Every structure is written in C-alpha cells, then in structure tokens.
Amino acid sequence: MRILHTSDWHLGRRLCGQERTDEFRQFLDWLTDTLICERADALVVAGDIFDSYTPPLWAQSLYYRFLTGLSRTPCRSAVLVAGNHDSAALLDSPRELLDRLDVHVVGAPAADPGAELFELPDAQGKTGALCCAVPFLRSRDLCGALVGEDADAIARAELDGFAKHYAAVCALAETRRARRNIPIVALGHCFAAGGTMSADDGVRDLAVGSLGAVPPSVFPENVDYLALGHLHAPQICGGLESRRYSGAPLCMGFGEAGQKKQICVVDFDGRAASVRAIDVPVWQEIRRLKGSFEEIAAALSELERSGRSVWVEADCSDEGAQGLNDRVRELSGGAVKILRVRVAGAGPEDAFSGAGDLNEDWSPREVFDLYLREHQIEGEEAASLTGAYLEALDAVRAEATR
Known part of the structure; x- marks a missing residue:
C-alpha cells in the first residue's frame, strides 16, 4: 500500500499582492504526475487546502479540476480534511458528489466517529488501509462554551476534548481492523509540541482556542502513520519517522526563502511504514x-x-x-x-x-x-x-x- 501525504496548499494565497495562480496550477499538475509516476494507491491532504474562508473562483476551479483528474491516475481514493484556514461548509457542500469519485472530504468534525473513518483500497481493490480523517478542531468543537472558567481550565478541557475525539475515531478503526494486518492512517491539522517554524513562514494562529501546542502523546498508539498539517516546514513529530508534517508545497512567506518543499511517500509492509520525501520543484x-x-x-x-x-x-x-x-x-x-x-x-x-x-x-x-x-x-x-x-x-x- 502506497500513500502520498501533502498539506497546506493555501490555494488563493498572494505574496505581497502578487498573484500566484500559475504556481498553484503547476504544483497541482506536478502532483497529478507524481501520483502517476509513483503509482500511489491513495492521497491524503491534511488541511489548509485554501488560504481563506472565501477563496477566489480560480482557486476553487483549480481544486475541482485536480480532484476530477484523479480518476486518470492509479490513485484509487483521496481523503482531505479542513484546516484552520478552510471553510468547513465550503468543503463539505459537494461531499456526496465527491464520494462517488472516491474523494472523501471532511470539513466539520462529526459527532459520529464513523463519519471520519474511511477504507482505502489497495491495487487489488481490497482494504489496504483505514484512514481516520480528523479535521481542524476549534475550541467550540472541543469543549463548547465554558462560562466563568479561567484560561488554564479551558485549555485543559480543550486538550481533553482533543484526546477524546481522536480516541473515539481510532478505537472504531481498531474495531474495523479486526486483527487484520493493515495500517491505520490518521490525519490532523494542529500544532504539535516540539514542532519548528520560522518567522514570516506564512503560519497564522498557531493555537486552537486556548489550547497551544498539543503533546504528541495525545495521539493514539494504534496509529501507524500520522499525517499532519499546519506547520509549513517538513518535519517529523515527536521523534518518530511515522509521524510527520509534510509542510506546505510552496513558500508562503519570505521566512521560507530557500527552504526545500516536500511531499511524503509512505509505503506499508503490513502495518510498518517507511517514509521518503520527494522535493517539490520551485516555479517562482x-x-x-x-x-x-x-x-x-x-x-x-x-x-x-x-x-x-x-x-x-x-x-x-x-x-x-x-x-x-x-x-x-x-x-x-x-x-x-x-x-x-x-x-x-x-x-x-x-x-x-x-x-x-x-x-x-x-x-x-x-x-x-x-x-x-x-x-x-x-x-x-x-x-x-x-x-x-x-x-x-x-x-x-x-x-x-x-
């Protein structure tokens, strides 16, 4: 089973007023070609697909053009989740239509863990992996409105809500795995403790409400590969090669000038993941x-x-x-x-x-x-x-x- 992991496209983003339409188009065309060359079975995108809640029409056009073009690649399914820049409603609105293309999008978190769990088929059409598609979790998703509580109490409640959300989806995935030797892949869009960033790298609003950095230990141990988004520099999380930020594919700010951009290729031998990075070309x-x-x-x-x-x-x-x-x-x-x-x-x-x-x-x-x-x-x-x-x-x- 081979999966490509990317995140933080930020379609529609400008740099000091400069349009970047051609760069985004070239990246998505390159990603399509890479899915073909790598013969990837699945694609996962860990949030911040768009740069704003109201992306320009050209950015939405590139997005749908890319998704409909996946049928011409070996990729049998794709899973995308919302990031903090994305409108959950915008991503969720064509969900039923995209499901028919084996493109699964989760904009808003669901009360039912099953709505965030998908089976990813392998080359033989059998279940090759299970994907826990958890979108960006906002304060109201984690603990609702806490009136009269101090900041520390709210942060504790948010962290507890974060852990419970992942625990519920990953527990259901374990039940679905039913002792089969197939991996569980989890998506997340958050700031994991120990993550590195640079000034003017395009990352905004690191915190989730009162919750700052999330300790890596909060993610369930039965996750065989954790595909993270939010930080724009590619890096591993918690010292584990199988827990990664793919990073943004384009430089989103001058603080990233000269930084190599990557996507991750994840190969599974049973549940064991091996990861290699592919450098993204520089178009500007x-x-x-x-x-x-x-x-x-x-x-x-x-x-x-x-x-x-x-x-x-x-x-x-x-x-x-x-x-x-x-x-x-x-x-x-x-x-x-x-x-x-x-x-x-x-x-x-x-x-x-x-x-x-x-x-x-x-x-x-x-x-x-x-x-x-x-x-x-x-x-x-x-x-x-x-x-x-x-x-x-x-x-x-x-x-x-x-």
Whole structure:
C-alpha cells in the first residue's frame, strides 16, 4: 500500500499582492504526475487546502479540476480534511458528489466517529488501509462554551476534548481492523509540541482556542502513520519517522526563502511504514537579501544578470535614511521584483510598504497584534484582549459557515 501525504496548499494565497495562480496550477499538475509516476494507491491532504474562508473562483476551479483528474491516475481514493484556514461548509457542500469519485472530504468534525473513518483500497481493490480523517478542531468543537472558567481550565478541557475525539475515531478503526494486518492512517491539522517554524513562514494562529501546542502523546498508539498539517516546514513529530508534517508545497512567506518543499511517500509492509520525501520543484524563486544598500544593490545586479524570475525582500541594515525605501525599490527591474523593503530602525508595520499589503497579506490576528503594538498595550491586558478578540473572531467565522 502506497500513500502520498501533502498539506497546506493555501490555494488563493498572494505574496505581497502578487498573484500566484500559475504556481498553484503547476504544483497541482506536478502532483497529478507524481501520483502517476509513483503509482500511489491513495492521497491524503491534511488541511489548509485554501488560504481563506472565501477563496477566489480560480482557486476553487483549480481544486475541482485536480480532484476530477484523479480518476486518470492509479490513485484509487483521496481523503482531505479542513484546516484552520478552510471553510468547513465550503468543503463539505459537494461531499456526496465527491464520494462517488472516491474523494472523501471532511470539513466539520462529526459527532459520529464513523463519519471520519474511511477504507482505502489497495491495487487489488481490497482494504489496504483505514484512514481516520480528523479535521481542524476549534475550541467550540472541543469543549463548547465554558462560562466563568479561567484560561488554564479551558485549555485543559480543550486538550481533553482533543484526546477524546481522536480516541473515539481510532478505537472504531481498531474495531474495523479486526486483527487484520493493515495500517491505520490518521490525519490532523494542529500544532504539535516540539514542532519548528520560522518567522514570516506564512503560519497564522498557531493555537486552537486556548489550547497551544498539543503533546504528541495525545495521539493514539494504534496509529501507524500520522499525517499532519499546519506547520509549513517538513518535519517529523515527536521523534518518530511515522509521524510527520509534510509542510506546505510552496513558500508562503519570505521566512521560507530557500527552504526545500516536500511531499511524503509512505509505503506499508503490513502495518510498518517507511517514509521518503520527494522535493517539490520551485516555479517562482523568492529571495531575502540582507545587508547595506550597496550590498543589496550588488546582489540585485547579479540576479538581474542571471535572467531568472525572482521575488525579493530587501532587508536593509542602513538606518532609515530619507527615501531609502524608494531607493531600494528603484534597483529592481525586468525579471527581478522587490516586493518588500525592511529598513533598520523602522517598526514592523513599515516593512509592508505596498499599498495593498496590509489588507491582502495580513491575517486578522496580525492586524490585531499591530493595533496592540501601536497603542502600546502589553502584558496581561494584551493577553486578555487577544483572548476576547479570538473568541469573537471564532464566533463570526462559525456563523459564516452555517
């Protein structure tokens, strides 16, 4: 049994206002070709399929084009779950139609564990694996509304709800396994303790309500491969090769410039999983240039001579001289575009110098954090306001998906 694991596509995402339609199309075409070349039996996608609750029509078109094209590959089934960026209602709405294509999508968590459990057929059409398809679990999914409880009590209740949800689905999978030597694959979209990330890597809102990092021990031991999403750098979880983040297939922020992107190929010998990574090609190079104005100018000249299409963030160490931002931007031309300029001594908000950057690239949480900084709100007051804001934001999002 061979399964391909990917996550965090973020279809529809821009980078400093730049459309990335061609990159996403090329990735999905490459993924289709890889399913054919690897003769994969199944595909699992661990959340954040789209970048927002209301993805543009072109992003939805690419999504459905890819899913309908799976019938032309050896892949016999696909399982996709919602991430924190996804609208559960949007993903669930065509569920019955996609089920007929052996494409199983779980947007909202279900009270019935059986609604999150799927059999994945092997090349002979027999059950080759069982898949526990757990989507992103929000605070209201884990413990409902806890009135009057402190943050620690709420976090404990959320962790308990998280553990119980996985325990119920995986226990049902164990019953279905019925002593057969077939693996159980579980999906998850969360922040597992020990996971690594970098500044400006495109990951937003790590926490699940009051619940921060989830200890790896919370996942049931009968899971033979844990396919995780949410963190954008490929990495193992809890020191186990069979518990992994595949990472995002494209660089989602300048903090990931130069990072190798991957998908995971999982081969099972009975229940034993062996994992290898396949590097995802780079269709649009992004670079972060650091140094003085003269050093950045020299690096940009070299990039121009290469003739490559490069999107650049310029991190200038010269103190914020008058007009330095504009001087750096004037250095780019042709295939090289400077999308963002950071100037030493400027505030973090000044790094977003494009007219549309604040609205297009910042999450609601990032905008709120900027508000707190501008008004010098810190400590317990900032924590209290942030908690109230996230609760209100979650309620608005929940209403929007009904």
